[in-house]
Amino acid sequence: MAAAAAAALLSCSCVVVYLLLGNVFASYSIIKNLPGFPGDLPFKLETGYIGVGELDEVQLFYYFIESQRSPEDDPLVLWLTGGPGCSAFSGLVYEIGPLSFDYQNSKGNIPKFLLNPYSWTKVANIIFLDQPVGTGFSYATTWQAYNMKDTLSTKQTYTFLRKWLIAHPKFLSNELYVAGDSYSGVTVPVLVQEISDGMDMGHEPRMNLKGYMLGNPLTDEDKDLNSRIRFAYLKALIEYEIYKSTKRNCKGEYINVDPSNSLCLADLQNVTRCIERINTAQILEPKCTRHSPKPTPPSWNRSIIVEQDQYHNDFLLSPTDEVSSRPWCRNYNYIYSYTWANDKTVQKALGIREGTIKQWVRCNSSLSYTKDVPTSLVYHQNLIKKGYQVLIYSGDHDMVIPYVGTKKWIKSLNLTIQYGWQPWLVDGQVAGYSVVYSQKDYHLTFATVKGGGHTAPEYKPKECLAMIFRWFAEYPL
Numbered sequence: 410m411a412a413a414a415a416a417a418l419l420s421c422s423c424v425v426v427y428l429l430l431g432n433v434f435a436s437y438s439i440i441k442n443l444p445g446f447p448g449d450l451p452f453k454l455e456t457g458y459i460g461v462g463e464l465d466e467v468q469l470f471y472y473f474i475e476s477q478r479s480p481e482d483d484p485l486v487l488w489l490t491g492g493p494g495c496s497a498f499s500g501l502v503y504e505i506g507p508l509s510f511d512y513q514n515s516k517g518n519i520p521k522f523l524l525n526p527y528s529w530t531k532v533a534n535i536i537f538l539d540q541p542v543g544t545g546f547s548y549a550t551t552w553q554a555y556n557m558k559d560t561l562s563t564k565q566t567y568t569f570l571r572k573w574l575i576a577h578p579k580f581l582s583n584e585l586y587v588a589g590d591s592y593s594g595v596t597v598p599v600l601v602q603e604i605s606d607g608m609d610m611g612h613e614p615r616m617n618l619k620g621y622m623l624g625n626p627l628t629d630e631d632k633d634l635n636s637r638i639r640f641a642y643l644k645a646l647i648e649y650e651i652y653k654s655t656k657r658n659c660k661g662e663y664i665n666v667d668p669s670n671s672l673c674l675a676d677l678q679n680v681t682r683c684i685e686r687i688n689t690a691q692i693l694e695p696k697c698t699r700h701s702p703k704p705t706p707p708s709w710n711r712s713i714i715v716e717q718d719q720y721h722n723d724f725l726l727s728p729t730d731e732v733s734s735r736p737w738c739r740n741y742n743y744i745y746s747y748t749w750a751n752d753k754t755v756q757k758a759l760g761i762r763e764g765t766i767k768q769w770v771r772c773n774s775s776l777s778y779t780k781d782v783p784t785s786l787v788y789h790q791n792l793i794k795k796g797y798q799v800l801i802y803s804g805d806h807d808m809v810i811p812y813v814g815t816k817k818w819i820k821s822l823n824l825t826i827q828y829g830w831q832p833w834l835v836d837g838q839v840a841g842y843s844v845v846y847s848q849k850d851y852h853l854t855f856a857t858v859k860g861g862g863h864t865a866p867e868y869k870p871k872e873c874l875a876m877i878f879r880w881f882a883e884y885p886l
Contacts, residue, residue: 437473437576438760443508445515445749446522452477452507452530456759459572461565466554468765469569470546472501472537474530484619484881485583486535487570489600491591491627491864493562493780494773496545497537498750500590503742504866505529505873506537510745519752520745527870532878534580536573540566543776546756548765558779563600567607574614584619590864591810594626595780598788605795620798622877625810625864628818629784634664636814638680643813644692644806647683655680689808690739691862697738746771786818793822796850800880804861804868805841812857819855824848833876833886840872843886856886 437457442449453475458468476483490500502508507528511521529535539545541562542555549555574581587604589597601621608616627633642652655676659666666673688696749755750769792799801819803812824846832839833856843856858865858872866873879886 436760440758440760443522443758444519444752444755446508451524453480458762459569459576461568461572462549462554466550467542467565468548468550468762469542469565470539470548470761471569471573472497472506474501474507474535474537476534477507477528477531480534481579481583483583484533484586485580486529486533486586486588486622487566488535488537489540489566489587489589489593489597490537491589491593492544492772492776493541493557493559493592493596493778494544494776495591496746496750496769496771496773497539498545498746499743499771501537502746504590504864504870505535510742510749512742512745515745518748519755520749525870527866527874529866529874529877531874532881533586534583536570538566538569540569541776541778543773545769545773546759546761546766548762556777556779559596559599559782563596563603566596566600567603570604570616571607571612571614574616578614581614582617585617586620586622587618588622588624590624590626592627594623594628594810595782595785597621597623597626598785598792599782601797602788602791605792605797618797620800622800622802622880624801624866625803625807626801626815627810628789628815629786631664632784632818633810633814635662636811636817637808638663640808640811640813641680641684644808646687646692647680651676651679651683684808687808689863691804691868692806692808693860694862695738697740743771786821789818790822793824793848793851799851799853800856800877801853802841802856802858802865802873802876804863804865805857805859806861806868807863807865809863816855819846819853822846822853824851824853827852828885835872835875840869840875841886854880854886 437455440450440454440456443454455473455475456471457473458470461467461469488497488500488505490497500506502510505528507525507530508522509525511523515521539547541547541557542549542565543557585604587597587601598621601618604616604618608618638647638652638655641647642649655663655673658670658676659673663677666677668674686696688694747769756763801815803810803815805812825848826844827847828843828845830842830844833841833843839859841857841859841861843854846853846855856876858869858876860869861872862868876886
């Protein structure tokens with residue numbers, strides 16, 4: 410028994426913090442090792458819950474990884490994966506965290522891990538947060554608390570961050586950035602506005618907010634999805650005659666189409682025939698079909714377009730399916746996260762409270778969620794006068810949220826171009842193109858990542874680490 414207790418202490422140290430300031434109750438564990446990774450973790454991992462909402466009925470789960478360079482000096486990043494409803498673990502293990510699955514050698518019940526040499530934790534402390542409630546391992550103690558919307562979720566995330574910093578005061582002086590991708594393009598600017606307003610009102614603790622980063626961000630659904638036609642033409646997925654006719658007959662509106670506009674509808678059918686076999690998340694990778702149920706035929710109706718984005722779809726495989734015997738598809742990589750995160754020994758190692766969730770899913774499509782922020786553009790505009798540093802990046806092979814739409818709304822901010830459109834390099838090769846805008850102390854860098862999909866770090870990790878390292882250091886990309 411003594412040996413078992415000693416082993417448990419070696420694997421994790423559990424800490425419960427109660428502070429009168431702000432009525433903060435934080436429960437977290439320092440994780441020394443994880444199932445699937447041999448030996449001790451070569452970085453500091455903390456997991457835990459922080460309660461938000463009335464009577465803390467919402468319990469938000471997080472993973473915190475200290476910078477592997479200099480935790481005292483490096484920035485603190487709050488990372489919000491998109492969806493809404495995609496777990497922070499997805500961002501951690503498939504995008505910017507220090508672990509990735511060892512697909513070649515994961516044959517047993519628990520997938521194995523490799524170290525990611527391009528983790529952003531090499532240059533930053535990162536909190537990966539499961540938000541909104543119902544995402545990942547975050548849960549609520551009442552069914553009413555699962556009813557969520559953009560503005561409420563951001564308020565709860567703001568409360569989480571305040572409580573987390575109270576429980577971790579040594580990071581109060583670190584430069585703070587809020588980051589996210591995909592649907593987080595809607596919520597991150599709202600959250601940054603919330604933090605900024607709190608600073609102006611003297612909320613404690615005082616945060617050292619410096620800016621925010623967004624990858625392949627959804628900003629305004631109409632504008633972003635409308636840009637897909639132009640993107641398809643620029644990438645030679647549709648020919649000029651089809652593009653010209655569609656643009657003329659639809660008058661640039663491809664989402665909310667007048668059902669009596671027969672010429673526009675006919676053009677959109679031509680467009681659909683050209684791109685229906687394209688993987689919208691990365692146009693050069695194979696598009697794989699789901700096993701069940703059969704998807705709705707392609708349509709330019711808004712809801713169908715959103716539902717068919719490959720980034721949100723994981724494959725529903727039967728127990729007899731052999732992934733290794735099928736043609737490769739990126740979605741197969743996501744299966745490993747289900748196997749790992751639903752294993753009881755894994756959940757015990759992470760400190761997951763037993764019985765709080767029925768099953769972990771990478772992206773929860775059954776959330777009770779209302780999208781009450783139709784566009785985050787107004788929040789970007791409000792934040793210009795605050796003098797923040799902003800990085801917007803897009804994989805240039807992403808047709809879910811095409812870079813041409815992102816570039817267009819950035820242009821609408823009417824900022825001054827500080828450095829014009831130019832290539833940025835990694836190892837002597839073009840890694841993308843960038844442009845820097847400014848207005849007094851405010852600076853916005855927009856960068857494309859060549860060959861990147863939705864979202865860029867999953868496809869081009871080396872280039873994205875170089876990008877974020879240079880941006881944090883205020884070097885030109």
